[in-house]
Amino acid sequence: GESVGLHLPTLSVQEGDNSIINCAYSNSASDYFIWYKQESGKGPQFIIDIRSNMDKRQGQRVTVLLNKTVKHLSLQIAATQPGDSAVYFCAEKGGNTPLVFGKGTRLSVIA
Amino acid sequence: GAGVSQSPSNKVTEKGKDVELRCDPISGHTALYWYRQSLGQGLEFLIYFQGNSAPDKSGLPSDRFSAERTGGSVSTLTIQRTQQEDSAVYLCASSRDHTGELFFGEGSRLTVL
Numbered sequence: 580g581e582s583v584g585l586h587l588p589t590l591s592v593q594e595g596d597n598s599i600i601n602c603a604y605s606n607s608a609s610d611y612f613i614w615y616k617q618e619s620g621k622g623p624q625f626i627i628d629i630r631s632n633m634d635k636r637q638g639q640r641v642t643v644l645l646n647k648t649v650k651h652l653s654l655q656i657a658a659t660q661p662g663d664s665a666v667y668f669c670a671e672k673g674g675n676t677p678l679v680f681g682k683g684t685r686l687s688v689i690a
Numbered sequence: 691g692a693g694v695s696q697s698p699s700n701k702v703t704e705k706g707k708d709v710e711l712r713c714d715p716i717s718g719h720t721a722l723y724w725y726r727q728s729l730g731q732g733l734e735f736l737i738y739f740q741g742n743s744a745p746d747k748s749g750l751p752s753d754r755f756s757a758e759r760t761g762g763s764v765s766t767l768t769i770q771r772t773q774q775e776d777s778a779v780y781l782c783a784s785s786r787d788h789t790g791e792l793f794f795g796e797g798s799r800l801t802v803l
Contacts, residue, residue: 587730613791622694622781622794623733668732677723677746678792680733 587666589685598656600684602669607650609671613678614643614654617666626654626667656686664688692716694795696782702801703772711767711798715784722765723785723792724757728778736780739765740788772802 592598604612610631615623629636629643629652636643642655652669669681695714703709715722724736735749739759750756754772759765769776779799783792 611789615794620796622783622796625791625793628791670733675745675788677735677738677749679735680725682732 587683587685589687591687591689592659594661594688594690595658598654598659598663598686600654600656600667600686602652602654602681602684604650604652604669604671604681606671606673606676606679607647609673609679611672612643612645612652613670613672614641614652615668615670615680616663617668617683619665623668659686659688661688661690694782694784694793696780696795696798698798699796700799700801702803704803705774706771708768708770709772709800711769711780711782711800713765713767713782713784713795715763715765715782716793717763719784719786719793720762721785721788722759723783724765724767725781725783726778727781727797733781736767738788769800772800774802776800777802 613628614626616626617623627638627641627643629645634645640657644653666683666685668683670678672678697712722739725733727733737744737747737757741762742759754770757767779797781794781797783794785792
């Protein structure tokens with residue numbers, strides 16, 4: 580498939596290392612946050628979400644951290660694998676507003 | 691169906707022609723969303739439906755863009771008199787209600803020559 584973005588920030592990590600992808604969100608009223616993974620030629624795929632009453636949530640190999648004070652969200656991927664190579668988007672939502680997506684970060688895993 | 695289905699997956703059209711893009715959401719999902727993704731860009735919100743009504747059309751770029759949803763299920767995004775800047779991947783998503791996770795389709799890639 581074609582690239583979803585040619586000029587995205589890129590994070591390159593060695594296979595087996597941990598990855599940290601960061602996101603600054605804009606709306607202090609946002610109370611729901613999601614990380615999506617998008618592989619080339621495919622639609623975004625849900626990874627993990629977190630609500631504003633939490634500051635950390637763990638899934639399988641992934642952890643999301645939320646710092647509401649500085650409006651910062653991060654996604655940590657443990658033991659990064661080649662299959663993790665993709666573009667990662669954070670998204671925020673508050674009240675009845677639609678989900679607003681960030682610009683995305685390309686993760687490249689070096690085998 | 692098991693997931694969100696979009697058609698066509700690829701559409702090439704000439705400038706000035708009208709196009710229709712279709713989205714079949716996950717059965718039982720009341721909320722349906724259209725986003726646009728241009729090369730090198732993130733996802734741009736276009737419109738969302740709750741049932742058959744569209745509470746938020748704020749993202750539609752111009753009056754050439756319209757969307758409808760019938761029977762609380764299938765939605766059609768129509769672009770009239772297409773322009774080259776309309777070239778993008780149009781993504782549809784659905785959710786159980788307007789509060790949670792969105793499930794995306796694979797997108798319809800539109801190329802306007």
